[in-house]
Amino acid sequence: MHMFWYTLLFTAFAWLVMTVQSRRPIVAIVLVGVMALTLVSPTPAHAQGGVLTGIQAILSLINGVIKTALGAINTVRTAVNNSGSTPAAHCFRLAWRACKARSIV
Secondary structure, X not given: OHHHHHHHHHHHHHHHHHHOOOHHHHHHHHHHHHHXXXXXXXXXXXXXXXXXXXXXXXXXXXXXXXXXXXXXXXXXXXXXXXXXXXXXXXHHHHHHHHHHHOOOO
């Protein structure tokens, strides 16, 4: 179908070049023809996948980011639980030991 339109437009353009004396009307008609052809028969778009493929890609991305963050949180939680005390008590003991080592208390 595109070949038909290109042949028709080429023939019309060749006829205009032969009959018209000035270039200005030729340029105007050619631009109008190209714009009309572009609007009437746009090139088909090809998707990268269906809607489900896009949703799966987004979910896998979110799952990867959340999985990394949850892994980091779990590592900190495990370290705190294995220490046998709360973080505040642990910090207090460290500060107390540091003060005793310097003979502040």
